Amino acid sequence: MTATRLAKGGYIDRDQLLNFTWDGRTLHGHAGDSLASALLASNQQVLGRSFKYHRPRGLMSAGVEESGALVTIGRGDHRDANVRATTQELYAGLVAQGQNAWPSVRFDAGSISNLFGRFLAAGFYYKTFMGLPPFEWGSGTGMWMRYEKIIRKAAGMGEASRSPDPDHYEHAHGYCDVLVVGSGPAGRGAALTAAKAGVDVILVEQEAILGGDTLAQPQAADNLADQIKALKGAGVRIMARTTAFGLYDGGVAGLLERVTDHLAEPPMWMPRQRCWTLRARYTVLATGALERHVAFGNNDRPGIMTANAARVYLNRFAVRAGENIVIATNNDSAYAGAAELAQAGASIQILDARKSIPDAIRAQAADAHAALRTGAAPLMAHGAKGITALDIAGQHAANWREAGKTDCDLLLVSGGWSPVVNLLSHRGVKPVWDADLACFVPGQTNEPLSMAGSAAGIWNDNACLLSGQAAAERAVAHLGGAQGSSAAPAPGGWQGAITPLYEVKVPGRQLKSFVDPQHDVTTEDIRLAHREGYVSVEHLKRYTTLGMATDQGKMGNIIGLALMAEALGKEIPQVGTTTFRPPYTPVSLGALKGRNVGNHFRALRRTPLHEWNLEHGGTMTMAGLWHRPWYFARSGETIGDAYVREAQTVRRTVGLCDVTSLGKIAIQGPDSTELLNRIYSNPFAKLPIGKARYGIMLRDDGFVMDDGTTWHLRESEYFMTTTTAHAGKVMAFLEELLQTRWTDLRVHVTSVSEQWAGVAVAGPKSRQVLESCVENPAAVSDANLPFMGVLETTLKGKVPCRIARISFSGERAFEVYLPSDFCPDIMDALWESARSMNGCLYGLEALGALRIEKGHVTGAELDGRVTIEDAGLGRMASDKKPYIGSALRKRPDMARDNRPRLVGIFPRDRREIFNAGSLLCAPDHIEGYGEGWITAVTHSPALGHWIGLGFISGGHSQWHDKTVVCADPIRKGNTAVEIVSPHMFDPDGERMYG
Amino acid sequence: MLRIPCPFCGTRDHSEFSYGGDASVEYPALEAPAEAWLEAVFQRDNIDGVQLETWQHLHGCRMWIVVERDTRSHEIHSVRPAHEGLASALAQSADPVNES
Numbered sequence A: 001m002t003a004t005r006l007a008k009g010g011y012i013d014r015d016q017l018l019n020f021t022w023d024g025r026t027l028h029g030h031a032g033d034s035l036a037s038a039l040l041a042s043n044q045q046v047l048g049r050s051f052k053y054h055r056p057r058g059l060m061s062a063g064v065e066e067s068g069a070l071v072t073i074g075r076g077d078h079r080d081a082n083v084r085a086t087t088q089e090l091y092a093g094l095v096a097q098g099q100n101a102w103p104s105v106r107f108d109a110g111s112i113s114n115l116f117g118r119f120l121a122a123g124f125y126y127k128t129f130m131g132l133p134p135f136e137w138g139s140g141t142g143m144w145m146r147y148e149k150i151i152r153k154a155a156g157m158g159e160a161s162r163s164p165d166p167d168h169y170e171h172a173h174g175y176c177d178v179l180v181v182g183s184g185p186a187g188r189g190a191a192l193t194a195a196k197a198g199v200d201v202i203l204v205e206q207e208a209i210l211g212g213d214t215l216a217q218p219q220a221a222d223n224l225a226d227q228i229k230a231l232k233g234a235g236v237r238i239m240a241r242t243t244a245f246g247l248y249d250g251g252v253a254g255l256l257e258r259v260t261d262h263l264a265e266p267p268m269w270m271p272r273q274r275c276w277t278l279r280a281r282y283t284v285l286a287t288g289a290l291e292r293h294v295a296f297g298n299n300d301r302p303g304i305m306t307a308n309a310a311r312v313y314l315n316r317f318a319v320r321a322g323e324n325i326v327i328a329t330n331n332d333s334a335y336a337g338a339a340e341l342a343q344a345g346a347s348i349q350i351l352d353a354r355k356s357i358p359d360a361i362r363a364q365a366a367d368a369h370a371a372l373r374t375g376a377a378p379l380m381a382h383g384a385k386g387i388t389a390l391d392i393a394g395q396h397a398a399n400w401r402e403a404g405k406t407d408c409d410l411l412l413v414s415g416g417w418s419p420v421v422n423l424l425s426h427r428g429v430k431p432v433w434d435a436d437l438a439c440f441v442p443g444q445t446n447e448p449l450s451m452a453g454s455a456a457g458i459w460n461d462n463a464c465l466l467s468g469q470a471a472a473e474r475a476v477a478h479l480g481g482a483q484g485s486s487a488a489p490a491p492g493g494w495q496g497a498i499t500p501l502y503e504v505k506v507p508g509r510q511l512k513s514f515v516d517p518q519h520d521v522t523t524e525d526i527r528l529a530h531r532e533g534y535v536s537v538e539h540l541k542r543y544t545t546l547g548m549a550t551d552q553g554k555m556g557n558i559i560g561l562a563l564m565a566e567a568l569g570k571e572i573p574q575v576g577t578t579t580f581r582p583p584y585t586p587v588s589l590g591a592l593k594g595r596n597v598g599n600h601f602r603a604l605r606r607t608p609l610h611e612w613n614l615e616h617g618g619t620m621t622m623a624g625l626w627h628r629p630w631y632f633a634r635s636g637e638t639i640g641d642a643y644v645r646e647a648q649t650v651r652r653t654v655g656l657c658d659v660t661s662l663g664k665i666a667i668q669g670p671d672s673t674e675l676l677n678r679i680y681s682n683p684f685a686k687l688p689i690g691k692a693r694y695g696i697m698l699r700d701d702g703f704v705m706d707d708g709t710t711w712h713l714r715e716s717e718y719f720m721t722t723t724t725a726h727a728g729k730v731m732a733f734l735e736e737l738l739q740t741r742w743t744d745l746r747v748h749v750t751s752v753s754e755q756w757a758g759v760a761v762a763g764p765k766s767r768q769v770l771e772s773c774v775e776n777p778a779a780v781s782d783a784n785l786p787f788m789g790v791l792e793t794t795l796k797g798k799v800p801c802r803i804a805r806i807s808f809s810g811e812r813a814f815e816v817y818l819p820s821d822f823c824p825d826i827m828d829a830l831w832e833s834a835r836s837m838n839g840c841l842y843g844l845e846a847l848g849a850l851r852i853e854k855g856h857v858t859g860a861e862l863d864g865r866v867t868i869e870d871a872g873l874g875r876m877a878s879d880k881k882p883y884i885g886s887a888l889r890k891r892p893d894m895a896r897d898n899r900p901r902l903v904g905i906f907p908r909d910r911r912e913i914f915n916a917g918s919l920l921c922a923p924d925h926i927e928g929y930g931e932g933w934i935t936a937v938t939h940s941p942a943l944g945h946w947i948g949l950g951f952i953s954g955g956h957s958q959w960h961d962k963t964v965v966c967a968d969p970i971r972k973g974n975t976a977v978e979i980v981s982p983h984m985f986d987p988d989g990e991r992m993y994g
Numbered sequence B: 001m002l003r004i005p006c007p008f009c010g011t012r013d014h015s016e017f018s019y020g021g022d023a024s025v026e027y028p029a030l031e032a033p034a035e036a037w038l039e040a041v042f043q044r045d046n047i048d049g050v051q052l053e054t055w056q057h058l059h060g061c062r063m064w065i066v067v068e069r070d071t072r073s074h075e076i077h078s079v080r081p082a083h084e085g086l087a088s089a090l091a092q093s094a095d096p097v098n099e100s
């Protein structure tokens, strides 16, 4: 193949010379080139090596369907594998590398596997490497284990970088009235018509420049620049370098905008790609059609491409792809290019599989001075790294026979056209086989969506324009505008009918004919699959891997279907079609994740004391989305030292802890008491004003949902606290009840979690700390604020606050809530006072130690599978009133004696340690799920050894005098433990009430 | 992605909403027997067609709404506030936000 850059024409800028590197060698192209056109103009023929057989591959197309020229772009961390050279814009300094070859695609040591091709036929991996466990475990599967590394090295595509992606990406959102996909004649017609009717239009084009198929035609034929100017003038929003990769419910399209992939030095502030969620009220798909190949011997050789590809290279990129050209076709479409290539200096032979062709088409062949053979087709290509000659087949009755040989350096194939129905298929609309046009055309849909142009099987440019205009009129009418009058043109439009041609073969000749070149699936693979009993297309695809490569069957699916139909003795529509799924072309994972990476992966919630906690030596940890203080280590302390000291200090003097992350809900209105009495399992009807109560909520199904304290502030106002983990869930549930079930209750619920900051003041000296910080110390006296008392008062500096004497630690303790903005200042005052009493700041770890000692439950225990009895709180539940969950908590299984119940756990040898997450087992039966599990452990400063909380079947009474094994097989091993009451410290609560 | 026309806010992406459940369920009185609650909490039809479901506009107005959705096509036929008082108030209002 001798390609030549023409002196004029094309959409390239000859004044801008761009150097780039291909497999280590410096080549050059021009601005406006694709990597493919620049490589072609530089006469680079072998651009890739095939997946299984390492066969040399060159350009097969000029677009997104490319299956030969898959290359790796970029260096180091920026390396991007399996890029189609046909869709990569050239820029100065671009570095491209061949892949799946060593040392290079031109000389590939791995190509020897071509000789063992018969070992790699359809199902090779399944047959050779799959054992059926347990019977064949070690035979097939074992072989796979042994050979996997070698095979993975030999069979494959480009290699991804193993470092984090250094580029950044964005998500964007958009809206429009009409989305037009594709900027060929139909898309431009649709966009202009709709915009002129006054609706908001977005036109997306996957290429860098607008034009679609018009770019494949000689420039004089169409005044493209004026048309684009008219589109902009009419207000069409144009998005080039943007692929509509998926269509979803509600008129939503996924768009991938390639922002900097064409830039030599992308500015840091620009994302590499942008993933758009676009909501359109109407969608026009003018996505075009893709030209098909034909299966014949060595049809994958470099120098064999689609007829239209050569036309694109000629007219768009000013590269004549060969000198001595054979065009093999079965339809009219290849003839226009023949004359253009001849005019550019090539000699042309045409093989037309059809017996008879129209006179006007014959005249086009004559214009090209082409030798025309009808009833002829390509049989087998010669030449190792590029086509040098072609064996020709001639039609004889219904069969092909060998009919001579001709030299050539370029073979152009047109096996017909397949409308790009992919996006419509994403909407669940099956395409319909049109036997006259030998292609699938779009099926009917009720959605606000139209197909236009060659995507609807319309082959003639002018008819494409009309169909685009008609689609736009339908869109405008749907949006409430004027009714249009244009009728969409019928599919078709060639002068002579197409003669379906999928494979050329002659009896007695072994040919290597590729159906899906990207996965090296041959015609023989398909027939082998049929002989082995495969009749369903979906099974065939998976067995042979046909259509499962990065092009998702754009090249080979129809040929595969046709061969399967032939083998089954059926017609193509009876065999079926395949369902296309998003994305239409590959989308990088980076674009899908956008900026949601690293610390931005999920929202971060900070309390108003965040900076204060950090300044005072806090180490933070995640609690859901919240950052909470974990422990406050003093110099030289480990986390273990710190939390033990903190917990001890709370029990000896006093400690302060940021508890802002607890959920807080204002419950207001005359029926507030009634609401609380219905949602809590324990009584709330008679809670006096100025008192708080611990409450447990169940779900409808009777399991525990959440717990917390609710404070009665005024006649019709309560302040509810929830756990940190379930704050959102409880709020949504209250809203559901009030809006859907109990719509007669006059209650407002408002989340005030952000508005009120919270500090726990816990320990024997907690009252003294509070006294020093409130304006009226008498207000917090034992008489005025007894256990479970609630007070609204002011802190020094006239800061309003709410205080309740409640305890999670088991000590005399208070929870103080105040407006968030005042919290750091008040914390300074509390801390100054606490420090003077040898108090401490404590974090989640000490909080955990204190509550485990007391057997208080948290989210670790209330995991959604626990009944109120399981949690040891059954006596709290009321028998005198109905409440949410009261009916279903009495189900027989939930009353079973041997349900797992909350227990405390001590190591038998008090010096031992054990882990949360371990299973609790009977000593003679350490297997399966065991008898229970451990939810939390801590070193107990009060008891002087490790303790835990957990659940075990039957609870404390069943196991208190028996040895239990704490099984932790992959961490610590087995530990003998004792089951004790969960109330491991101060069971009577003397410290708390006193 | 579904696009749900919130009666209060207009059409929004379904990612702003959270799914509730079967809106045709009539929850029994709290004192009703366990059988009635079993029916309401666990028994669900698996509808091939149009069904009523509750959604909450969680990241919007936080209102609970009843959506009439076709499970085959995801087409949404109607949307109304779950609270019947609000629904009738909205129906009487001259200028509902509901988009076509």
Ligand SMILES: [Zn+2]
Binding pocket: B006, B007, B008, B009, B010, B057, B060, B061, B062, B063
């Ligand atoms: Zn809303």
